[in-house]
Amino acid sequence: MLVSLTVGKVDAGVAVLLTQDNRLIEFPSVLLPNNISSGSIVDITVSRNHAAEAASATAFQSLQKRILNTYGVKAPSPPILRLRNATQTSLVLEWDPIDLATASLKSLSLYRNGSKAGSIPRPLETRSTKISGLAIHSEYSFHLVLRTTAGTYQSEKLTCRTHKMTDLSGITVTTGVLDPQQKEALGAALDRIGGKMIDSVRIDTTHFVCKEGRGAQWEKAVEMNIPVVVPEWVNACETEGTIAGVRGYYLNADPKARQLGVIHGSSHQRTTSTLSSATSANQGRLSAQPQRSPAPEQVPEERPLTPFPGGETSSPPQAQTQTQEVESQDGEDDLPPPPPPPKDEAEYSNEPARNGEAEAAPIPETKDEEPEAEAAEENNEETEKEHTLPQNRPEDDSESTNLGGAKGKGKEGEGDFNEVPL
Numbered sequence: 001m002l003v004s005l006t007v008g009k010v011d012a013g014v015a016v017l018l019t020q021d022n023r024l025i026e027f028p029s030v031l032l033p034n035n036i037s038s039g040s041i042v043d044i045t046v047s048r049n050h051a052a053e054a055a056s057a058t059a060f061q062s063l064q065k066r067i068l069n070t071y072g073v074k075a076p077s078p079p080i081l082r083l084r085n086a087t088q089t090s091l092v093l094e095w096d097p098i099d100l101a102t103a104s105l106k107s108l109s110l111y112r113n114g115s116k117a118g119s120i121p122r123p124l125e126t127r128s129t130k131i132s133g134l135a136i137h138s139e140y141s142f143h144l145v146l147r148t149t150a151g152t153y154q155s156e157k158l159t160c161r162t163h164k165m166t167d168l169s170g171i172t173v174t175t176g177v178l179d180p181q182q183k184e185a186l187g188a189a190l191d192r193i194g195g196k197m198i199d200s201v202r203i204d205t206t207h208f209v210c211k212e213g214r215g216a217q218w219e220k221a222v223e224m225n226i227p228v229v230v231p232e233w234v235n236a237c238e239t240e241g242t243i244a245g246v247r248g249y250y251l252n253a254d255p256k257a258r259q260l261g262v263i264h265g266s267s268h269q270r271t272t273s274t275l276s277s278a279t280s281a282n283q284g285r286l287s288a289q290p291q292r293s294p295a296p297e298q299v300p301e302e303r304p305l306t307p308f309p310g311g312e313t314s315s316p317p318q319a320q321t322q323t324q325e326v327e328s329q330d331g332e333d334d335l336p337p338p339p340p341p342p343k344d345e346a347e348y349s350n351e352p353a354r355n356g357e358a359e360a361a362p363i364p365e366t367k368d369e370e371p372e373a374e375a376a377e378e379n380n381e382e383t384e385k386e387h388t389l390p391q392n393r394p395e396d397d398s399e400s401t402n403l404g405g406a407k408g409k410g411k412e413g414e415g416d417f418n419e420v421p422l
Contacts, residue, residue, distance in 0.1 A: 001047065007032070007040045017042070071150075074101040078153040079108070079144040083160045084128060085204040087170035088136050088243060091160055092204045094128035095144060103150035111143050120144075128203050137164045165242045171195030173234070174202075174226075176210025176218050182231055189234045201226065209234065213251050232258075 005017040005025065015029040015036070032042060077099035085092040098108065108123035109116055112131070120126055123146075134140065140162075144155040163170050173190060175183055175197065186209060187197055198205065201220045208221035208228045221228055233249035236258070248258035 003044045076100045076103050079155040081155045081158045090132040092130050103148040106147040109145045169194035172206045174205045177212040
């Protein structure tokens with residue numbers, strides 16, 4: 001198609017062309033001949049290039065297919081979360097490697113019970129994490145959220161529960177410096193309680209067992225804050241049927257601080273606890289009973305003075321004090337009454353008997369198991385017999401002795417009389 005146009009104005013970049021019906025067309029001046037000026041008439045041929053169109057369409061379709069195959073066929077995969085190990089207060093979670101396809105990673109976060117627990121550091125390298133400080137025998141739910149440039153992907157929720165104190169299946173032990181016999185015995189004990197032994201220190205290692213603190217595995221356990229204990233800790237767990245505290249089983253710990261059953265010292269500890277309980281029971285029984293006052297020293301008594309007729313008969317203060325102490329001991333302790341005095345001391349014991357007092361004598365040792373009621377009855381009967389003996393009756397008046405005996409019976413166990421009627 002041939003078109004004739006009139007050049008209206010020519011600038012450095014754009015030329016204005018006029019059609020026959022006076023329409024303005026802006027045309028690049030670079031495409032016009034060099035000697036063109038205003039008023040010149042130019043012929044422009046316009047035609048369609050089908051080959052160029054086909055080539056352009058082919059190139060465009062190829063680009064679309066390449067984009068589809070690169071970004072549209074394979075998408076990032078949601079993470080797959082699973083439980084690796086569980087203990088009484090911790091859970092170890094692991095997941096498969098993150099498949100991002102052609103997308104770029106933004107973040108990988110862990111959620112616990114619907115709330116964000118934290119972001120996973122180095123998500124392209126990290127494959128597991130440990131959650132500590134959980135409640136004993138409690139249920140938790142976890143899931144991962146993967147954010148990429150191609151979208152956000154979430155894993156399925158994982159429901160898991162921590163162990164009871166009596167569930168020892170979560171114990172995972174890595175051994176250090178041990179004798180072959182000790183290592184074999186340790187493996188047998190772990191099999192009996194349901195634990196397991198692994199060769200290297202990992203994130204799910206709960207305890208490191210050794211006899212000496214050296215080696216690469218020991219250094220790694222110390223770096224990861226894994227408890228380093230002696231083999232007796234596993235024996236204590238098996239003996240008690242529950243998780244034993246590790247404080248008394250560290251390498252440098254004192255064996256006396258161990259409170260739970262070590263196999264070699266369990267009998268000694270049980271014997272000690274039995275003796276301590278028996279001692280505390282005896283102390284409680286003795287504290288409930290009245291304490292026995294020490295026996296007074298035997299001080300030779302002075303002969304009581306004979307009062308004038310009609311006066312009061314009194315014994316020396318020291319004899320009264322000793323007599324009162326003996327009577328208080330007879331009332332408090334479960335002791336039988338003292339034996340009657342010998343004949344050659346009759347004069348010595350007549351005067352206190354007239355005053356209603358018991359003679360001071362050494363206290364014989366008796367068993368505490370004798371009931372107090374029987375001892376009190378025997379004491380009363382012996383006192384009545386002493387009052388009714390002829391040698392204890394006053395010579396002046398027998399009726400006064402009967403009256404004194406009646407008073408003594410009325411005030412049984414109180415002490416001596418102050419007055420004796422003539």
